[in-house]
Amino acid sequence: MPNKIFLATLAADGIFLATGCLELGFSLIVRSQMNNAPQDGQEAVRNLLYQGFPLTAGIVNAAFILAAFFFTFPGLISPMRGWLKVGGYMITFCGLFTLCVGVYLWVMTLRVKESFFPTFVAQDPAVQQLIQKSVWAWTSRMKRQAPRLTRALQFECCGYFNHTTPAFVTDATCPSPAAAALISGCGTAISSFANVFIDNIFTAVFGMVGVDAVLILAIACLLKDRKERERYSHIDEKSGYRQI
Known part of the structure; x- marks a missing residue:
């Protein structure tokens, strides 16, 4: 044995x-x-x-x-x-x-x-725009047959270090230079x-x-x-x- x-x-x-x-x-x-x-x-x-x-x-x-x-x-x-x-x-x-x-x-x-x-x-503006979008999103997940709301991390930012470095992509998150200046860069x-x-x-x-x-x-x-x-x-x- x-x-x-x-x-x-x-x-x-x-x-x-x-x-x-x-x-x-x-x-x-x-x-x-x-x-x-x-x-x-x-x-x-x-x-x-x-x-x-x-x-x-x-x-x-x-x-x-x-x-x-x-x-x-x-x-x-x-x-x-x-x-x-x-x-x-x-x-x-x-x-x-x-x-x-x-x-x-x-x-x-x-x-x-x-x-x-x-x-x-080096990314296309379309990819940079995806990264700049909203910081949190509520998602519904099933757990033991009951739905559960969780928050998935996204990004709400303009530019990288700041809205000018590099220049931000204009979208709903960063619609103008004045609005983009109030939002931190995506690097953090x-x-x-x-x-x-x-x-x-x-x-x-x-x-x-x-x-x-x-x-x-x-x-x-x-x-x-x-x-x-x-x-x-x-x-x-x-x-x-x-x-x-």
Whole structure:
């Protein structure tokens, strides 16, 4: 009957595989959707942020995670410790790779207001107009068969740093220079939205690093347990006792 160390390692390996599948699915889905035409300002900003994500690195990292799983799984179901050792080194590499991806996303949040400015300026006036629209919108969501009103973040702003830098797009939010001067630029609202949005993602990435660390410890414990069992088995053989 499998012992608790083996079962814990097997469970950690399954979660490790799930993190790789999630990272691969997220990277592929985002890559396929980030260039779609946005329907509102929030979606426009989200798609533009996605374009700065290390999606290729995420796909490569997910491929390494899947490869590491296929090295560790044979080691789990067979007594050979070599497969587990190689898998442990591969998981360590994946953990460091994932950590680098998470740090990259974290660094993005440090200067998102300044770094997003060239991206905002490069957009068509229609996209800038979407971003300038109303700051809050009430939406109805079903929760336990009862409708619930929630507020979804939008943007009500003119220009970026202010209504002249760059020049605002004339619309219902910014109908004239006098009205636009009374409204703050979009940079602050975009920065607040981007920080919360990216924080959730890099926190999940750092959580994946935690899974890698747990799996490495579990494999180390399993290797030690198997080594001890093998040593006692040799002792029993030398003493003339053989297990049936």
